[in-house]
Amino acid sequence: MPMTPLDTIITRLFPENLTRDKHYRSLIRNMLLTIIIVSLVPMILVSSTLYLQFRHSYQEKVSDHLRELVQKHKQNIDNYLQERLTDIRLMTARYGYEHLKEGALLQRNLDLLKEEYEKAFVDLGVVDAQGYQKAYVGPFKLADAYYGDAEWFKEVNQKGYVISDVFLGLRGLPHFIVAVRSEAEGENWFLRATIDFEAFNELVQNIRIGETGFAYILNRKGKFQTTPFEQPFPPAVIDSKAPQELWKQIFSKSGDVQVFLRKDKTGEDYVYAEAPLKNGEWLLVYQQRASDAFADLNRSFAVTTLIMALGAAGVIIMALVLSRRMVMRIAKADEEKHLMDEKVVETGKLASIGELASGVAHEINNPVAIMVEEAGWIGDILEEEEFQESKNIEELRRALAQIKTQGKRCKEITRKLLSFARKTSLSVQDIQINELVEEIAGISAQRAKYAMVEMVTRFQEGLPTVRVSLSELQQVFLNLINNALDAMEKKGGKLALSTREADGFVVVDVADTGVGIPAANLNRIFDPFFTTKAVGKGTGLGMSICYGIVENMGGRIEVKSTVDVGTTISVYIPAVKSESPEKKPNAESEGSQA
Amino acid sequence: MSLAKVLFVDDEVPFVEAMTKRLTRREMEIIPAHSGNEALEKLKENVGVEVVILDVKMPGMDGIETLREIKRRFPLVEVIMLTGHATVESAIDGMKIGAFDYLMKPSEIETLVAKVSEAAAKKREHEEKIMQARMKAITTRRA
Numbered sequence: 001m002p003m004t005p006l007d008t009i010i011t012r013l014f015p016e017n018l019t020r021d022k023h024y025r026s027l028i029r030n031m032l033l034t035i036i037i038v039s040l041v042p043m044i045l046v047s048s049t050l051y052l053q054f055r056h057s058y059q060e061k062v063s064d065h066l067r068e069l070v071q072k073h074k075q076n077i078d079n080y081l082q083e084r085l086t087d088i089r090l091m092t093a094r095y096g097y098e099h100l101k102e103g104a105l106l107q108r109n110l111d112l113l114k115e116e117y118e119k120a121f122v123d124l125g126v127v128d129a130q131g132y133q134k135a136y137v138g139p140f141k142l143a144d145a146y147y148g149d150a151e152w153f154k155e156v157n158q159k160g161y162v163i164s165d166v167f168l169g170l171r172g173l174p175h176f177i178v179a180v181r182s183e184a185e186g187e188n189w190f191l192r193a194t195i196d197f198e199a200f201n202e203l204v205q206n207i208r209i210g211e212t213g214f215a216y217i218l219n220r221k222g223k224f225q226t227t228p229f230e231q232p233f234p235p236a237v238i239d240s241k242a243p244q245e246l247w248k249q250i251f252s253k254s255g256d257v258q259v260f261l262r263k264d265k266t267g268e269d270y271v272y273a274e275a276p277l278k279n280g281e282w283l284l285v286y287q288q289r290a291s292d293a294f295a296d297l298n299r300s301f302a303v304t305t306l307i308m309a310l311g312a313a314g315v316i317i318m319a320l321v322l323s324r325r326m327v328m329r330i331a332k333a334d335e336e337k338h339l340m341d342e343k344v345v346e347t348g349k350l351a352s353i354g355e356l357a358s359g360v361a362h363e364i365n366n367p368v369a370i371m372v373e374e375a376g377w378i379g380d381i382l383e384e385e386e387f388q389e390s391k392n393i394e395e396l397r398r399a400l401a402q403i404k405t406q407g408k409r410c411k412e413i414t415r416k417l418l419s420f421a422r423k424t425s426l427s428v429q430d431i432q433i434n435e436l437v438e439e440i441a442g443i444s445a446q447r448a449k450y451a452m453v454e455m456v457t458r459f460q461e462g463l464p465t466v467r468v469s470l471s472e473l474q475q476v477f478l479n480l481i482n483n484a485l486d487a488m489e490k491k492g493g494k495l496a497l498s499t500r501e502a503d504g505f506v507v508v509d510v511a512d513t514g515v516g517i518p519a520a521n522l523n524r525i526f527d528p529f530f531t532t533k534a535v536g537k538g539t540g541l542g543m544s545i546c547y548g549i550v551e552n553m554g555g556r557i558e559v560k561s562t563v564d565v566g567t568t569i570s571v572y573i574p575a576v577k578s579e580s581p582e583k584k585p586n587a588e589s590e591g592s593q594a
Numbered sequence: 595m596s597l598a599k600v601l602f603v604d605d606e607v608p609f610v611e612a613m614t615k616r617l618t619r620r621e622m623e624i625i626p627a628h629s630g631n632e633a634l635e636k637l638k639e640n641v642g643v644e645v646v647i648l649d650v651k652m653p654g655m656d657g658i659e660t661l662r663e664i665k666r667r668f669p670l671v672e673v674i675m676l677t678g679h680a681t682v683e684s685a686i687d688g689m690k691i692g693a694f695d696y697l698m699k700p701s702e703i704e705t706l707v708a709k710v711s712e713a714a715a716k717k718r719e720h721e722e723k724i725m726q727a728r729m730k731a732i733t734t735r736r737a
Contacts, residue, residue, distance in 0.1 A: 362651070365678045366606050369700035373612035376703050380619050407700060414678075 006032065014324055028327050035319035040312055047308055051301065058297045063259040066273040066293075070257045070286050073207055073215065074275040080203060081163050081278060084120065084178045084195055087113060089161070092191045097184035100126050100135065100191065107137040113193075122175065122194040127153070129188040138194065140171050147192075152177045156190055163278055165219045166197065166226075173197070176225075201226045204284070210295070213288035217277060225282055261290060347551070353528055354548060361414035368414075372407035375400050416541040417528070430467050430576060433506050434459040437497050440477045444485070451485045452492030453512075460500045464575035472549045473573075479542040480510045480569055486533065487514025487567060505555065505572040516563040525559065546571075596623040597707075598714035599642050603633040603660065604649040604676065613647075620707050630655030630663070637668055645694075645713045647706075650677040650684050658684055658691070665692045670720055672713035674706075 010028050011019050019025055091100070091109055099105050106124050113121045123138020131148025147153040152164035156179045164177040179192035204226040207215035217225035257275040264270055269290035277284050291298060379400045387393060441457050448455045466473075484495050493513035500507050517525060524530045526547040531540030550557050554574045561567040600622050604610050607628060614624040625640055627633040630652060637643055646664060650657035661673050675696035677685040685696035694713045697706060 362678060365699065366609065370606060370609045370612060372700040373609060373616065373703075377612050377616050380616055411698075411700065418678075 009320075013320055014327070024327055024331060027330070028323055031323035031326060032319050035322060036316060039315040039319070043308070043311055043315075047304060051304055054300065055297055059294065062271070062293055062297075063273075066271065066286065066288075067257045067259050069207070069209070070215075070273040070275045070284060073204075073286075074257070074277060074284050077203060077217075077277055077284065080200070081178075084193065085161055085163060085180065087121075088178055088191050088193050089180045092180055092182045097126070097182065097187075097189045103135050103137060106135050110137050119196045119199040122196045124194075125192045127179075127190040127192055134189075142170060145170055152179060152192075153190070156181050156192075157188065165223065165281075176200075207286060210288060210292045212292040213286065215284060215286040218283045218285060220281060220283075350526065350544070350547065350551075353544075357417040357528055361417040364410065365414050368407050368410045372404060375403040375407070413541070416545060428467055428469055430465040431470055431473065432465055433463055433499055433508060433573070434461075436470070436473060437477065437499060437508060440474060440481065441497055444478070444481045447482075447485055448495060451489055453485055453488050453495050454493075455495045455497070458496065458498035460498075463499060463501055463506050464577070466506050466553075466573045467576050468553050468573060469549075472553075476546045476549050476571065477508070477510070479546050480571070483542060484510055484512035484514060484567070484569075487512050487516075490515075493566070501575065502572070504575055504577070506575045508571045508573070509568055510571070511566060511568040513566040516565055516567055517559070517561040518563055522559060522561060526557075597621045598644050598710050599623045599625070599640070600710060601625045601627060601633060601636055601640070601643045601646045603627045603630070603646060603652075603657075605629060605652045606649075616703055617707070617710075620703070622707075622710065629653075630657070630660035633660055634663055634667070637664065637671065643668075643671060644717045645710050646671055646673045647676055647710070648673050648693075649699075650675055650688065650696075658688055661688050661691055661693055670717060670724075672717045674709055674713055 006029060007025075010025065010032070014028060019028070095105060095109075100109075106126065110121060110124045113124075123136065123140065123142070125133045125138070125142065125145075126135040127133050127147055131146055131150070131153050133142060133145045133147065136143040136145070150169075151167075152162045155164070156162040159181075161180045162177065164179075166174050166176045168174060169177075174197045175194050176197070177192050178195055179190050181188055181190055183189070204215050204217055207213075214228060215226075216228040219225055257273055259271065259273045262270055262272055271288050271290050271293045273286040275284045276282070379397070381387070382393065382396060382400075390396075437457065437459070441455060445455060481495070481497075488495070495513075496509070496511040498509045498511070500509070521530075521532070525543050527540075528544040529540040530543075533540075547557060550571055550573070555572045558570040558572070559567065560570075597620070600617065602610055602613055602617070602624050604613075605628055610626045610628065614626050617624050625636050625643065627636045631654070633646065633648070637646070648657050648660060648664075652660075655663075657675060657677075661675070664671060664673060672694040673688070673692070675685045675688045675693045676699050677696055678699055685693075689696060694716065695709055697709060
């Protein structure tokens with residue numbers, strides 16, 4: 001399987017025994033992916049939908065604002081230019097060529113205009129039909145200047161009025177001309193005024209928003225008509241490739257303000273708002289860096305992204321923690337189930353062995369009985385007179401006695417086999433375990449003395465009673481004590497009988513300091529016929545019988561043993577619950593776990 | 595005169611044969627039977643059976659059933675239950691129903707003989723008592 005990044009993470013974060021197993025691995029992966037997808041997808045969908053909606057309306061708002069702003073300024077500037085034109089037109093209408101030709105009147109008018117508009121007008125001049133300036137007032141020495149070839153002159157001659165582009169002209173300073181045509185005595189004459197560039201420039205330069213928003217004016221050729229705040233990237237109209245088309249496009253919706261986004265050379269987004277001026281001869285351009293224009297939006301985007309990222313991190317961490325916990329629990333449950341299965345198999349094995357044993361015991365018993373009886377019959381016959389003289393009579397009698405003895409041995413074996421397999425319990429009664437153990441200790445005391453074993457008893461007071469068959473339980477403990485004594489036969493030792501209570505069970509520990517049970521044999525000690533004793537000394541049924549009896553009571557036997565140190569056998573017998581009312585809830589809850 | 599007239603019931607034919615020989619030698623009159631039904635028939639045919647030795651575990655009609663039937667039809671006949679190990683409880687049940695005693699199989703022949711003698715004595719005692727009671731009844735009626 002190829003290692004995906006997810007696999008790597010899983011391998012790092014989960015215990016090795018889980019990640020090694022293919023089953024758990026896919027379980028972890030599925031769980032992780034499910035949790036992450038189910039949590040993150042709706043979160044991302046909701047957030048991005050909201051964000052997109054917000055962005056859309058926010059951009060709309062910004063663009064509306066810009067449109068309005070540029071529209072207002074466009075009107076301002078248009079008005080400004082129109083007013084200057086009107087001023088001059090009025091002057092021509094009122095005074096006429098003859099009067100204005102006199103420098104004094106012109107000077108008075110200029111002074112009046114300057115008073116009115118402060119810096120708007122720089123100078124005034126009267127120009128004749130040929131383009132010669134007949135009269136001039138202003139700071140420059142331009143009297144008798146010839147304008148016949150100037151652009152503005154041609155235009156005013158044709159259209160009747162003009163507002164020129166900004167140019168340097170004769171004086172060598174940026175300025176622009178406002179002029180009108182008039183007629184006197186069949187001859188055209190012209191009144192021209194120079195508009196102060198600085199004043200006009202300020203009008204546009206003052207449009208400033210944020211850190212990067214500024215405005216400027218361009219003519220059709222793409223020349224600046226005002227000084228831009230900073231060197232701007234040429235706006236859409238002067239795109240070298242198709243200036244005419246774009247120009248047309250923009251002015252086709254004459255009067256409208258166009259708002260759009262465009263990248264500059266460095267790839268940064270700019271917001272442009274463009275509006276035509278002066279009947280489409282000029283273009284008012286406002287530009288601002290998009291990041292500046294949409295600063296609020298960007299901030300909220302950053303906040304949203306941060307929250308999303310934190311949320312996603314939280315979800316992923318949760319997913320890891322949760323799936324780790326879940327899978328570990330599942331693994332534990334699997335392990336327990338595995339152990340349980342083994343136990344069930346073991347119990348089943350013992351049960352079937354028990355059934356087999358009881359069958360064998362029944363079947364063996366009858367033939368043995370017949371054999372013993374037949375032997376008895378031979379014995380009977382031997383008693384007759386005619387055999388008395390036979391010299392082998394004693395030998396025969398001995399042989400018959402031996403048959404009888406071995407028959408009894410068979411009978412003993414079958415009896416034990418049957419009590420191992422016995423299912424129906426004998427009469428059951430409530431028993432105080434301490435009294436029972438005390439009694440059995442007394443019975444075994446003599447044997448213990450011969451085996452040089454010191455026997456001690458430790459009883460926990462106030463134990464609950466157990467409801468079992470007395471004789472069966474006696475059998476169990478006698479068996480265990482006998483085994484313990486056998487284990488200490490050679491060297492003597494100490495045999496401790498102690499009682500305690502644990503998890504709703506009354507426990508009797510039989511601890512010896514004998515030879516111990518090798519680990520290899522620990523699993524087999526409950527198997528019928530398993531014995532380490534010499535042939536004829538033990539049947540190998542003692543522990544199986546104990547096992548069968550205790551299992552029938554609903555208890556269990558636990559064995560702990562170390563070779564040459566000793567063996568502790570713990571017998572767990574279910575306690576009678578109602579006997580200790582104050583401990584009842586405790587006993588019950590523990591009971592349900594068992 | 596034999597020590598007792600005994601009906602020996604066991605499904606194991608060789609066992610019955612061996613026991614018949616041994617008990618006959620000890621001066622008992624043995625009638626063998628190999629099932630509960632046979633036992634009941636033999637009881638009907640042979641008047642004067644004093645003791646029944648009855649195996650508890652038999653195929654078909656088992657010892658307890660047979661015992662119940664015997665006690666119903668022949669209440670005065672004493673029954674000794676003979677049992678393997680597993681059937682000790684049923685032997686005890688048998689005694690509750692009215693068996694005289696029970697013995698574990700195989701048991702010492704002397705024990706068995708003693709038990710049979712006791713049972714026979716008990717039966718005779720019973721019969722005697724009944725006889726006396728009847729006689730008394732007859733005499734009192736006369737008087």
